[in-house]
Amino acid sequence: DQQVKQNSPSLSVQEGRISILNCDYTNSMFDYFLWYKKYPAEGPTFLISISSIKDKNEDGRFTVFLNKSAKHLSLHIVPSQPGDSAVYFCAATMNRDDKIIFGKGTRLHILP
Amino acid sequence: EAGVAQSPRYKIIEKRQSVAFWCNPISGHATLYWYQQILGQGPKLLIQFQNNGVVDDSQLPKDRFSAERLKGVDSTLKIQPAKLEDSAVYLCASRGQGADTQYFGPGTRLTVL
Numbered sequence: 001d002q003q004v005k006q007n008s009p010s011l012s013v014q015e016g017r018i019s020i021l022n023c024d025y026t027n028s029m030f031d032y033f034l035w036y037k038k039y040p041a042e043g044p045t046f047l048i049s050i051s052s053i054k055d056k057n058e059d060g061r062f063t064v065f066l067n068k069s070a071k072h073l074s075l076h077i078v079p080s081q082p083g084d085s086a087v088y089f090c091a092a093t094m095n096r097d098d099k100i101i102f103g104k105g106t107r108l109h110i111l112p
Numbered sequence: 113e114a115g116v117a118q119s120p121r122y123k124i125i126e127k128r129q130s131v132a133f134w135c136n137p138i139s140g141h142a143t144l145y146w147y148q149q150i151l152g153q154g155p156k157l158l159i160q161f162q163n164n165g166v167v168d169d170s171q172l173p174k175d176r177f178s179a180e181r182l183k184g185v186d187s188t189l190k191i192q193p194a195k196l197e198d199s200a201v202y203l204c205a206s207r208g209q210g211a212d213t214q215y216f217g218p219g220t221r222l223t224v225l
Contacts (some may be wrong), residue, residue: 002156032212043203043216044155047220079212089154099168100214102154 003027004092006103008111014111019077021106023090026071030092034100035064038087047088048075077108085110116217118204122222130192133220137185143167145214146189147203151195155203164194169187179192194224 005024013019025033031052036044050057050064050073063076076100077084088102117136125131134152137144147155158177160168163184172179176195181187191198201221205214 036216041218043205043218045216046213049212091154099157099160102156104152104154 002088002103004101004103006089006090008106009104010107010109012109012111013080015082016079018021019075019084019097019108019110021074021075021077021088021090021108022069022095023103024074024084025073025092026099027092027094028071029094030101032093033064033066033073034103035062036089036091036095038089038105044089080110081108082112084108116204116206116215118217118220120220121129122216122221122223124225125194126225128193130190131194131222132188132190133204133222135187135189135217136138137187137204138208138211138215141206141215143207143209143214144181144187146187146208147205149201149203151200158189161188163224170178178222184225191222194222195223196223199224 033080034049035047037047038044048062049105050066055066061077063101066073087107089105093100093101094099119134126170135221146158146163148158151156158172160180161181164181177191179189203219207214
């Protein structure tokens, strides 16, 4: 039973445009959400997070939106750059010290 | 600051053989995690240590997998005997006290033939 779902295995976006990566979750007990980015042959690196008490968190070109009623979050990258090409994992936890549940990931391709 | 170190980076073994992976977390990080990432999936937690004690090993297949963290620093993960379905990348991560973020190592890619 997948508690964190990323239904798009891949996404292609033109350089300079907005990339939107989506994530759905089923467990209403999750209260902290994270996005990780992964390049080939490297471990995932933390990108941005959001607490369930917020609906938006912004860090430079990256913004995460949380819709608790829909159990949905999204990561917006604007403008998209070639270095953004990677696999993005959505993840969730029930408290910040608890284990992280990862989605399957979305591979983002930034086209020149 | 040095990151999480893992070795070896790649390992190929035959089924029923044994294998061990090593992880050196970021200095001072009390919490250490081992994850299994099967191709096309997200990382799945196998075991979590707080210093040298186990916090969560509910998803560790204990009939064949074992892990230890002697002295609360380095950790080893062992598989004995390996099965074909153990082919995956094994990721180690660490987290500092009170911090939100887990820092991942580069992983060990295991292929079981």
